[in-house]
Amino acid sequence: MINRYAFAGLCLAVCVIVYGHASDGAPGPQGESLASITSLSVVVEDISPEMRSLGLDPDVIRTDTEFRLRRSGIKVEAGPDRPWLCIMTQHVDRGRSFYYFTVRVFFYQLGTLLSNGKTMYVITWDRRAIGGGGGKMTTDTIRHIRKSISDMVDEFINDFLAANPK
Numbered sequence: 001m002i003n004r005y006a007f008a009g010l011c012l013a014v015c016v017i018v019y020g021h022a023s024d025g026a027p028g029p030q031g032e033s034l035a036s037i038t039s040l041s042v043v044v045e046d047i048s049p050e051m052r053s054l055g056l057d058p059d060v061i062r063t064d065t066e067f068r069l070r071r072s073g074i075k076v077e078a079g080p081d082r083p084w085l086c087i088m089t090q091h092v093d094r095g096r097s098f099y100y101f102t103v104r105v106f107f108y109q110l111g112t113l114l115s116n117g118k119t120m121y122v123i124t125w126d127r128r129a130i131g132g133g134g135g136k137m138t139t140d141t142i143r144h145i146r147k148s149i150s151d152m153v154d155e156f157i158n159d160f161l162a163a164n165p166k
Contacts, residue, residue, distance in 0.1 A: 100132030
């Protein structure tokens with residue numbers, strides 16, 4: 001009989017689910033929320049020591065993302081009152097049987113709540129991926145995570161540019 005952890009790991013290894021939409025060049029509801037944004041900052045949430053030891057460096061992710069945004073014509077500025085693109089990765093290691101990870105790229109900006117008129121930071125654009133496999137995480141897993149981040153940042157750039165034509 002197959003162990004339930006091994007079965008879950010096998011399911012995750014076979015199936016990587018990406019939440020999002022295929023872009024046709026026109027901004028969707030989330031993309032439309034990016035209209036009139038003049039600049040943004042980039043934040044990379046803390047990365048686990050295990051992921052760091054396999055080569056996932058938050059400074060490299062942030063620098064690469066900022067470069068790609070600037071190269072696309074999107075103004076990147078640090079500051080406490082700026083909307084920000086946030087990149088987050090997490091993982092759970094279940095010993096030798098399996099691991100899983102999540103990747104999330106999302107955009108925070110000021111928004112006004114319809115229910116009470118209060119202004120607060122809200123997430124207006126969001127993409128996620130989940131994956132995993134049997135055994136331990138490897139450098140191949142980190143390459144897959146980097147690719148997922150890159151694909152989501154590309155999608156953000158496309159949606160931003162579609163919402164802010166020049």
